Amino acid sequence: MEPSVLVSVADAIAEVTLNRPAVLNALDEAMAAELVAALASIEHDRAIRVVVLKGAGPGFMAGGDVKLFAGMAQQPPDERRARLNGLIHAFHPAVALLRRMPQPVIAQVHGVAAGAGMSLMAATDLAVAAASTTFTLAYARIGVSPDGGSTWFLPRLVGQRRAMELALLPDRFDAARAEAIGLVNRVVPDDRLPEETRAIARRLAAGPRSAFAATKRLINQSLETGFAAQLAAEQESFANLSATPDFAEGVTAFAQKRAPVFEP
Numbered sequence: 001m002e003p004s005v006l007v008s009v010a011d012a013i014a015e016v017t018l019n020r021p022a023v024l025n026a027l028d029e030a031m032a033a034e035l036v037a038a039l040a041s042i043e044h045d046r047a048i049r050v051v052v053l054k055g056a057g058p059g060f061m062a063g064g065d066v067k068l069f070a071g072m073a074q075q076p077p078d079e080r081r082a083r084l085n086g087l088i089h090a091f092h093p094a095v096a097l098l099r100r101m102p103q104p105v106i107a108q109v110h111g112v113a114a115g116a117g118m119s120l121m122a123a124t125d126l127a128v129a130a131a132s133t134t135f136t137l138a139y140a141r142i143g144v145s146p147d148g149g150s151t152w153f154l155p156r157l158v159g160q161r162r163a164m165e166l167a168l169l170p171d172r173f174d175a176a177r178a179e180a181i182g183l184v185n186r187v188v189p190d191d192r193l194p195e196e197t198r199a200i201a202r203r204l205a206a207g208p209r210s211a212f213a214a215t216k217r218l219i220n221q222s223l224e225t226g227f228a229a230q231l232a233a234e235q236e237s238f239a240n241l242s243a244t245p246d247f248a249e250g251v252t253a254f255a256q257k258r259a260p261v262f263e264p
Helices: 029-043 066-072 077-100 116-123 150-158 160-168 175-180 190-205 209-222 227-241 245-255
Strands: 005-010 013-018 050-055 105-109 112-114 126-130 134-136 186-188
Touching (some): 005 029, 029 077, 050 116, 050 190, 116 150, 150 160, 209 245
Parallel strands (some): 112 134
16 A cells, blocks of 8 residues: 655655545545654754645645545444544644744645645645645534644634634635635745745755744744743844854855855
C-alpha cells in the first residue's frame, strides 16, 4: 500500500504531500500518524529550511474521511466516541508541530480545502491558493464542532465574528473571498500554483534561518503574551540574533548595496 504521506527534499525545501488522492486526501488514522511522523522528522533537521504542505491529486484535503464516519453511524455511541476521539488525538500533534517547528511552512492549496483540511491550512505560516480552490469549514454539516485547531486559528486570522460565520454557516466560498478575509496570503492562476509556491519557498530558504525561526516564535506567542513581556522577548531575540554571523552579513551587505548571502 502506498504511503498516505510523502516527503521529498530538494534545495533545503521539504515537500510534504498528503497522498490519498482517490478520496481527496481525506484524513484517517493512518494519514494522521504518518503526517505526525513526517513533520517530527523535519522539525530538527537543519538541512531543511522551509516546508511546503500540499495534496496529491485533485484537491488539498477534503477533511475527515466521511465514508469512514458513515460506517460508524450504526455503531453504539460509546464506540463511535472512542474511535473518533482516537482519530483526533492522533491528528492534533501534527497541527502542533506545524506551529512549533522552526521552519516556515507554506500551504500549497488547490481543489478543495474542507473541514480538517481548512484547519490544517490555517495552522501553516503562509498559504498560497489556486484560483479555482473552494473552501468550507464543513463540520456543522455532519453535526459536530470543529477540530484541528480551527477554533483557535480562525479568530486570529479572520476575526471572531467572521470565524463564527465560517463555523456556523459553512457555505462553500472561493479563493478570492479566502484572500479577502485573510485566510490565504495569495491567489494565483491554477497552472502557476507550484511555480509561485516554489518561488516563495526558495526565497525563504535563502533567508536568515535563525531570524525566521525567532520571528515565527514571536508572532505565534504574541496573542498569548502581555505587551511588556512581548517587548522583552523582542529585545532578547534581537540582541541574541545580533551576535550571529547572519547579522554581520546582513548589515555588511546592506552597507555594500548587495544581496546578503546568509549561512547555509
